[in-house]
Amino acid sequence: MTTTPVAEHAAHPTTIDSVVIRFCGDSGDGMQLTGSQFTETAAVFGNDFATFPDYPAEIRAPKGTTYGVSGFQVHFSSRDIHTHGDDVNVLVAMNPAGFRTNIRDVHPGGIVIVNEDEFTASQLKKCGYPDGYNPLQDDDLLARYEILPIPMSRLTRESLADSEMGAKAIDRCRNMYALGMVYWMYDRPLDPTIAHLNRKFGGAKGKPEIAEINIRALKAGYYFGETAEVFPAKMRVPPAKLEAGTYRRISGSEAMVLGLVTAGHKAGKRIVYASYPITPASNIIQGLANLKRLGAKTFQAEDEIAAVCAAIGASYAGNIGVTGTSGPGLALKAEALGLAVMFELPLVVIDVQRAGPSTGMPTKTEQADLMMAMHGRSGECPCIVLAPRSPGDCFGMAVEAVRLAVRQCCPVIVLSDAYVANGAEPWRVPDLDDVPAIEVRHPSRAEVGEDWLRYTRDASTGAPAWVLPGTPGLEHRIGGLEKGEDGNVSYDPDNHDRMTRLRAEKIAKAAEVIPPLEVRGPESGEVLMLGWGGTYGAITTAADALRARGRSVSSAHLRYLNPMPSNTEAVLRSFDRVVVPEINSGQLRMLIRSRFLIDAAGINIVRGRPLNVDTLIERVTELMDGEGGAA
């Protein structure tokens, strides 16, 4: 069935186990598409992979500027990998600005494929190189990297010389030309991309001529690799040995959307997702807006406050109210979260964290909203807090969030982040039957009997019932004022003290139904690297590497931040030292220290980027060898 050249030319490529490749260029150069296509192909080929798309806050910053550079990194491997990779093995730079901003991430000796046609005096100047300087002639750089200048613009044009399409459309095919070359280098099939292009431009959109020139450019790039012999030997990254099953590529946002609708289905409820657009959370509302066929309702509110309030209203009326946002939006929702805590209604709140404070760096990642999620409300106002550790894990955490919100009748905050949401990995598609049902009960007058009060609690969960308006005979009022057990206003001092404790106990009780904290590596030893959220890959890889070097280092990752798994303290106490790497100034560390009085050390790097495995290895090694670390 394969009509692409793969079968014919897969002669004797070198086999290697992992490659990190990064595509970069102007925001308009289609780098996100190129990267995703490469990923898709790696996925279908059977590699494990992890991706890191990185783009500017500007929609389409002026061409050729450094702040307009868009990048997409893919780490693909025949091993089980966890990160997008620290160092780049192959950089594809479509213009000087891309080259300039990305070259320092390339591993010494790495391959750098550049579109030399763009390295003109004016372009070089635009991205800030000194007059007369051309990095492609810089001996230092040439010595450090294997720089391959290729006239991609010209080659693309030539390969499409007979096309009727305009010059602009043709120039837009450069990314496919580049992708074709890279496919050749790594001995990849072209099929998935060809199919994608046909899907994208054929059918409804009805621009098959666009599909055609893109496919031709892709193939031309591939043949160039074959013919020109400018590239080092063809390389092969065999499929990874993953657990058996059906796999797909999934991004964090996609997994979150899927998790929500799955949870809704399992609860027999609609998801009502109310949100206000904000990077990097907008993909969730956009994803759900396309899932009306599964009963999801979306509401683009006038602001974040309206969004969370509408979600509260939706839960009150009997659906699963969910709201999602990023840090500044969560700050705005604080007051309404207090109301939800008082109401004791199910509510899911997703915070896709980005670099702050304030507007900060909206497209960059960070983990600095943990303390806000824990404590950012007036009064004693506890919520459940969860955090997915990887793109695929968003599915499970979304289901957990709904399950716990419904069970405990309280807000559950899910702390995702830009890296998790935008990144992608292979995901073993679970069998829908394996996702446990979410039990929902709405009492009727007959069921509850006469003595029942609105805030009578279930002894096992500590939560009151979820009573729906429309139920005859259970009319009642709820509010944000302190309430007695009947839901009416109470200013009784002892009642307030009791209610405060009951609300806290209810959250703590969730610990009874969450899985224990697992340790990767030996269950006791010198150092435990403890993480949460999107740093899972980096921490796990670093700890594995340290163990491979013979160091006594294990790792553990908290997906449940509040309450924490019941065995957390026991796990931590089994190690001489707990080290908490975070993309913040030490927020989980603070929780660990205050709860357990354990002198946890921190590795805190707040650069708006995922943590670097090498840096973690270095810092933990220093710490173990006594050279300090930010305790």
Add this chain to the structure above:
Amino acid sequence: MTTTPVAEHAAHPTTIDSVVIRFCGDSGDGMQLTGSQFTETAAVFGNDFATFPDYPAEIRAPKGTTYGVSGFQVHFSSRDIHTHGDDVNVLVAMNPAGFRTNIRDVHPGGIVIVNEDEFTASQLKKCGYPDGYNPLQDDDLLARYEILPIPMSRLTRESLADSEMGAKAIDRCRNMYALGMVYWMYDRPLDPTIAHLNRKFGGAKGKPEIAEINIRALKAGYYFGETAEVFPAKMRVPPAKLEAGTYRRISGSEAMVLGLVTAGHKAGKRIVYASYPITPASNIIQGLANLKRLGAKTFQAEDEIAAVCAAIGASYAGNIGVTGTSGPGLALKAEALGLAVMFELPLVVIDVQRAGPSTGMPTKTEQADLMMAMHGRSGECPCIVLAPRSPGDCFGMAVEAVRLAVRQCCPVIVLSDAYVANGAEPWRVPDLDDVPAIEVRHPSRAEVGEDWLRYTRDASTGAPAWVLPGTPGLEHRIGGLEKGEDGNVSYDPDNHDRMTRLRAEKIAKAAEVIPPLEVRGPESGEVLMLGWGGTYGAITTAADALRARGRSVSSAHLRYLNPMPSNTEAVLRSFDRVVVPEINSGQLRMLIRSRFLIDAAGINIVRGRPLNVDTLIERVTELMDGEGGAA
């Protein structure tokens, strides 16, 4: 000059050192006025005192209901006291609802003066007593308390029988009648109250006839005491031995207002106070609105977000921008506080805490916003946090807030609470000259030179300069996006890491200019009771009492919560055990544990009321004697 009976009848009263008296009745019974007048008189007489006004959230709840009861407690003494007193020695109850809700706070053997005319069947029923029951005939109560039923309604009417005023106006004088009786009991001068009544109803308001009947009722009550011999012996509470100086009675809100305008004066700046009304913070905007003569500008904004934003704008344009609110309002301001942190402009934010979460119990006190003040914003977003410990201390803390905000160019959050704001105490009026000047500098182009950048930092403070629009040649842009040193947008990862650290260091640097933490009692020992905010009085009194009983207990009070005084850790480590009593679930305790890894224990009582001295003594004793305590 004294025309009141005091001089004549001050025969041989018994001398005692302290009395706690509480007036209670319907919201419409004028109990707040009665209490303040008693306080004013105690003040002028020279007692030390502390007050606790306690009123319902409803403006004027239906007459006779328990939730419509308004109370005012005064503790006055010839000693140096710190709290409004746990147990009431004398309760004045103007109606059965007041009696019912307050009787349990009366010390066994205490005097209970009731207006027996109001103890009718219908009134008794309204406040929920069972049919046919009258507490004034309850033998248990009569045995436990010295209950004095007095027909105050009738006596007031009789004393004003010849007045031309209507029945309603006459009935409204009952509170003055009651006050007169109590003045007799405690041998107090009537002058201050008479002067007050004349001031209030004379002059501009022009209702001297109202003043007259009130004064007559007051005197009639006094003479009743003299004649009727229903009261136990007249008692005398001599003036307290306070430090020499000029004193006045001051409430927390008054002191806050005064502190702000004083700070403005010392900085040579206007105070621009932008706020949205909310209990119990509204008194501050209302106080400042009346101080236009001192240059204060007030702005009632459309909501709390607009208020904080306007305050930021005001600071930007060169005045001292201040905003004030209570918990739910602070939650709303979170996003804008992040902006102020990014801008690095001076800003003062006052949170008069009330019982939460959500709307909670708006007129009741609590200390549960500390963690929100510390961490309730997205990203790494540190602010300075201060907390006055008593009504008078609000003056000093307001001045400190302005001083630190201007010096460090950052938001300073002041955590007051309902108890501190509404309570009153004698306050030694400082000499204005003793309040140090607040240095403000706004650079000009000439001063900064050519190389200067907007976010160049002063080495000693870590803060950038406060540059004003209107300054020729220093035009620049600031924003909430991460910035380079020039203020322009920067997405550079290392810059973000650096800026995050610089903003944190700047806040930490404030520790260099704040006073050390002081210990009351021995500087080391078994237990240190550590507090913050409005619990100062209760903690101090409890610790003093424990020491008096020979226990090794000292106390210390943090007025600077972030950064903490540099000697904090040293102070804490000098004691075997640190106990942190708080009206929350353990927020300062959490900070102490995480920072210093000290196993601080908590005493956490969340009843919407100030802590009880006896309870503290009991709990600390238990703790020391090994009977537990909530660790």
Add this chain to the structure above:
Amino acid sequence: MSENGDATVSEVKLSAKDFASDQDVRWCPGCGDYAVLAAMRKALPRLGHKKEDYVFVSGIGCAARFPYYMDTYGMHTIHGRSLAVATGIKISNPDLKVVVVSGDGDLLSIGASHTFHAMRRNVDLTIVLLNNRIYGLTKGQYSPTSEYGKITATTPEGSLDYPVNPVSFAAAAGCTFIARAIDVDQPGLDEVLRRAIEHKGTSFVEVYQDCNIFNHGAWFYASQKDSRAETTVQLRHGEPLVYGKDRDRGILFRNGRPIKVTVEGGASASDLVTHDETDRSRVHVYSQMSHPDFPEVMGVLYANPERRTYDAMVDEQVRNAEVEDREAELRRLMKGSESWEVHETVDGPS
């Protein structure tokens, strides 16, 4: 709930008492809110919907205590956000009858944006604004409807901002039902409340409400028996705008502006404006009629039952899209457009 998306009609005959909850009413004696509560409790039984299908929603303020006193479902939310919560309720379950009752501060100051956007969307709910031109619960600060120059707790020298005109506000937002009534006028209240609740779409009722503690008499010009005939015009669809104790005065419109005229012997009545509640453009003219220059209009100013409601359309989009076999569709979705199989310890495909 019925299948066809309408709240079903109650079979048992209910009375005003059935709509009274067991909670003591905690407003100040003499507060205008009592009258509105009484009118509401009386109006609902006659609409025939079931008690359990009503949800009263409010923000914070004196007015906002309203839900506690109705024996229906009720939510006392937070300051200014009632309409956002109410919108969520309707999106979630369009069959519920949602009535928002709150104050002028709540709905037009902190909540102004949500009020505006709910109206713009035409969410099917009723908004009853208890306008006392003051902040009651927080003890007498000026509100967005307070008159210019008002002396209040926060404005000892007089307020400096111009009041919002609630009717203009609603009209600019495209609200599909706009009405006005006075607390002491029970028949007037009864009519507008019932029509508002029956209206499909966002209905807005401004009630002139006396706060007898902090702003007593603010509406006396319109509410007192002796002056009411001169200071208000009761609108009736199809009837001319006539007012005055002797019904001898009337209103006509010229160049988009109202003009007061005297009706001589009823002859010139034909020149007067005939109220047409379906004509949105005249709401603007009505909004200009304010005391003391003009009598103020009372009753239903505007009613447009044609525009579809937001919640119904949201529901429709979803119902049109929904698949029969959700489970199968979900399985498909989970697999995604591209998936691949991994078998135990494979070593490469070729």
Add this chain to the structure above:
Amino acid sequence: MSENGDATVSEVKLSAKDFASDQDVRWCPGCGDYAVLAAMRKALPRLGHKKEDYVFVSGIGCAARFPYYMDTYGMHTIHGRSLAVATGIKISNPDLKVVVVSGDGDLLSIGASHTFHAMRRNVDLTIVLLNNRIYGLTKGQYSPTSEYGKITATTPEGSLDYPVNPVSFAAAAGCTFIARAIDVDQPGLDEVLRRAIEHKGTSFVEVYQDCNIFNHGAWFYASQKDSRAETTVQLRHGEPLVYGKDRDRGILFRNGRPIKVTVEGGASASDLVTHDETDRSRVHVYSQMSHPDFPEVMGVLYANPERRTYDAMVDEQVRNAEVEDREAELRRLMKGSESWEVHETVDGPS
């Protein structure tokens, strides 16, 4: 700053270049924002105020990047809050010239309440709304001015809420200056920007701005050379509302509603409405004129320089109250109305 509260007039002649900051402009190539920036840079030098007296304030969005590109003082605040910050600036220092530039989402969705209240107060500032009927910066979700049924990232089946009419909104808020222009019309922009900035009070300018990435062509009906004459009417005070390539059509008002007529040989021109920018009531009629039923009005719709500004009145109240000797007054205040002296170790007064 001068003593009399007006920003002083610049002595050096400035050019557009002087108002350009050193920052690269980061909008998409072809974005309509560029034209507004160019017009602003050109307009300011001719107003004669000093550079340092301008503060440009914005919220968040593509449009909101504006301040970075002006070499004046500038604040890029947070989403929706620009007017609250700007109000604080003016209260603090009424002498500054404050110009707010932001997008339709920023000013009319999350920021709607602040926009409304600033206008209601008549704070002396200029609001330039860059209306592209879309959320640009967050990549193409529908905005409060998007047309009903619009297909966007969040509304794949079409949006369901009715758009805000910015002009009606401003009119309902009592805004004292209302104008409209199109990004590509430099003379039109120049006029309204200059007049808006010179206006004392809140001035509002709606600019039809093309987002050529997410909503390209939204305004083509009004902005394209070939159709503009038919789809827009340029307002000029005192002149009739005439439009059309051959200026052969006009507008008249009847019963508060606009009507299109053909002007035969210029004869019936006298029946046409003459634009009177001081007449607020006609803003309402103008706001009803929308494409495709009517040509849309451009230029200054309304200008009322009479109403005093909020910031000036706040300032005046304070200046009237301020005492000469602040120090003495403060000492008095500190002592309060009742104070007493304590002397060392006293034991009671009598």
